[in-house]
Amino acid sequence: xSLLEVKDLGIAFGGLRAVGNFHINIEPxxxxxxxxxxxxxxxxxFNLLTGVYLPTEGEIILTNENIVGxxxxxxxxxxxxxxxxxxxxxxxLSVIDNVKIAFHHKMNYPILSGIFRFPSYWxxxxxxxxxxxxxxxxxxxxxxxxxxAKNLPxxxxxxxxxxxxLATDPxxxxxxxxxxxxxxxxxxxxMETIHFIRHQFNIAILLIEHDMNLVMGICEKIVVVxxxxxxxxxxxxxxxxxxxxxxAYLGE
Amino acid sequence: MKQSIQYLINIFSIIxxxxxxxxxxxTGILSSYYSGILILIGINIILATSLNLATGxxxxxxxxxxxxxxxxxxxxxxxxxxxxxxxTIGFIVSLLLGGIISGIFGIIIGIPALRLKGDxxxxxxxxxxxxxxxxxxxLELTGGAKGLTGITxxxxxxxxxxxxxxxxxxxxxxxxxxxxxxxxAIRENEIAAEAVxxxxxxxxxxxxxxxxxxxxxxxxxxxxxxRTLMPTTFRFxxxxxxxxxxxxxxxxxxxxxxxxxxxxxxxxEALRDLADYRMLIYSIALILMMIFRxxxxxxxxxxxxxKLFLNHKVKKEGGKTQ
Numbered sequence: 257x258s259l260l261e262v263k264d265l266g267i268a269f270g271g272l273r274a275v276g277n278f279h280i281n282i283e284p285x286x287x288x289x290x291x292x293x294x295x296x297x298x299x300x301x302f303n304l305l306t307g308v309y310l311p312t313e314g315e316i317i318l319t320n321e322n323i324v325g326x327x328x329x330x331x332x333x334x335x336x337x338x339x340x341x342x343x344x345x346x347x348x349l350s351v352i353d354n355v356k357i358a359f360h361h362k363m364n365y366p367i368l369s370g371i372f373r374f375p376s377y378w379x380x381x382x383x384x385x386x387x388x389x390x391x392x393x394x395x396x397x398x399x400x401x402x403x404x405a406k407n408l409p410x411x412x413x414x415x416x417x418x419x420x421x422l423a424t425d426p427x428x429x430x431x432x433x434x435x436x437x438x439x440x441x442x443x444x445x446x447m448e449t450i451h452f453i454r455h456q457f458n459i460a461i462l463l464i465e466h467d468m469n470l471v472m473g474i475c476e477k478i479v480v481v482x483x484x485x486x487x488x489x490x491x492x493x494x495x496x497x498x499x500x501x502x503x504a505y506l507g508e
Numbered sequence: 509m510k511q512s513i514q515y516l517i518n519i520f521s522i523i524x525x526x527x528x529x530x531x532x533x534x535t536g537i538l539s540s541y542y543s544g545i546l547i548l549i550g551i552n553i554i555l556a557t558s559l560n561l562a563t564g565x566x567x568x569x570x571x572x573x574x575x576x577x578x579x580x581x582x583x584x585x586x587x588x589x590x591x592x593x594x595x596t597i598g599f600i601v602s603l604l605l606g607g608i609i610s611g612i613f614g615i616i617i618g619i620p621a622l623r624l625k626g627d628x629x630x631x632x633x634x635x636x637x638x639x640x641x642x643x644x645x646x647l648e649l650t651g652g653a654k655g656l657t658g659i660t661x662x663x664x665x666x667x668x669x670x671x672x673x674x675x676x677x678x679x680x681x682x683x684x685x686x687x688x689x690x691x692x693a694i695r696e697n698e699i700a701a702e703a704v705x706x707x708x709x710x711x712x713x714x715x716x717x718x719x720x721x722x723x724x725x726x727x728x729x730x731x732x733x734x735r736t737l738m739p740t741t742f743r744f745x746x747x748x749x750x751x752x753x754x755x756x757x758x759x760x761x762x763x764x765x766x767x768x769x770x771x772x773x774x775x776x777e778a779l780r781d782l783a784d785y786r787m788l789i790y791s792i793a794l795i796l797m798m799i800f801r802x803x804x805x806x807x808x809x810x811x812x813x814x815k816l817f818l819n820h821k822v823k824k825e826g827g828k829t830q
Binding site: 306308327328329332333337338340344345346347348349353356357358359360361363365367369370371372373377380381384420421423424 | 678681682685686687688689690692693696697699700701702703704705706707708714808
């Protein structure tokens with residue numbers, strides 16, 4: 257059974273059909289790359305999958321349930337987490353608070369219990385503090401727990417955003433250009449991090465990336481879109497030699 | 509362990525402050541004029557900290573706080589007048605009632621208003637604040653434009669002091685729970701908050717309604733202190749005055765709001781001798797503040813008594829060993 261099954265997904269903004277006939281099958285623990293020229297509709301596809309945009313057609317089935325029409329926060333609770341192309345951290349908050357916020361829907365104590373600090377407040381807060389620190393430790397960031405997020409170096413901010421997405425306990429992680437703005441050394445570390453996440457957390461990853469070394473290096477399957485339509489799909493070697501892909505990137 | 513020491517220090521300081529003020533009032537060193545100012549300070553602290561929840565912590569610029577205060581003031585005053593309340597418990601019930609009605613209006617207004625952001629939200633909340641005032645002006649129940657007179661004097665220093673303590677404590681513990689973190693996340697980045705599973709609409713409306721609830725409680729205290737309610741008191745300029753306290757103290761700092769409420773309540777009174785010049789000085793003080801310290805007294809930091817004490821102790825001990 258597929259983890260995620262997308263059929264005939266499409267969205268039109270007025271007369272502009274940004275995405276059409278998009279389909280993909282993601283199995284648990286897949287690592288798939290989504291590539292295409294600028295403006296091809298890759299981030300729009302992410303926004304459709306995470307509920308930011310309501311598709312005008314098609315179905316998104318996550319483990320046998322159609323999630324079309326659900327709010328973004330509900331889709332997160334069902335198991336799809338994402339990062340953003342331009343980093344969106346809670347900048348003025350500490351690193352650990354960034355992670356703790358992502359545990360929000362896993363916590364249960366009600367508002368009154370929080371205000372009057374009943375035992376459930378202390379118990380859950382203690383648990384979450386431990387869990388958040390463990391997660392940061394996996395990313396070698398535990399020592400930065402009390403640093404304000406905006407003061408982290410760029411590469412660490414990217415890493416924190418991934419850690420925060422993982423805190424929501426996803427089955428599928430969507431990474432939107434994780435290597436954007438990174439130098440070759442940082443990109444190399446990122447590739448290792450992605451490998452590590454996939455095995456440590458046993459999740460599927462779908463990533464948008466322009467860095468071909470990264471995409472070809474780690475993805476088992478690649479989907480290429482242009483003008484909102486899939487023009488090719490297959491293994492990295494098939495994609496490299498596909499004339500349509502070369503045409504889309506370099507012109508005929 | 510450390511947490512309980514902090515609690516002890518805070519509780520102890522509050523009790524000391526209470527005893528001190530109680531003693532000064534009892535012996536007549538602080539005249540009734542001064543205890544009146546103390547009550548106003550308490551009311552302004554309640555209004556400013558509650559507005560800070562909506563503006564500083566949730567990050568939504570709201571300009572209708574005086575409207576919510578008016579709802580609470582009229583509701584609790586009508587309640588005590590109708591039932592001839594003279595006991596403290598009855599008064600507290602009336603304050604809660606005022607708060608709840610104000611909170612309900614907070615929800616009703618929040619649902620459409622919080623779809624907007626920034627200056628648009630400011631304008632729409634300003635509009636709602638004015639609508640509330642105009643409705644009050646035209647209702648018979650509220651005494652219309654003549655105002656509501658003959659309210660029993662039920663607010664005193666003691667009740668104001670303890671209600672202020674309770675309000676600030678509840679706001680503080682709310683912000684430091686998982687729900688408060690969700691509210692902060694919305695301020696920092698709404699899209700990211702939604703993307704990590706925070707139901708943003710729910711928390712925006714909840715925080716807004718909670719702010720309205722406490723504004724209503726503050727209004728109830730105000731009504732039973734001044735004893736005459738005029739719709740013109742709750743004009744939008746009053747909302748702006750509360751906002752000035754919040755901005756001056758630091759958006760996102762409760763202790764900042766407390767400090768600023770104290771300073772901005774005393775300053776106009778202290779400058780009373782200068783008559784015509786006092787509003788000028790007040791305004792210049794604000795302008796200078798915004799130029800040299802735009803983040804307010806404390807920014808988003810909180811002043812911590814326990815840190816003050818504990819750091820001092822550490823320094824002392826450090827000195828001994830050397």
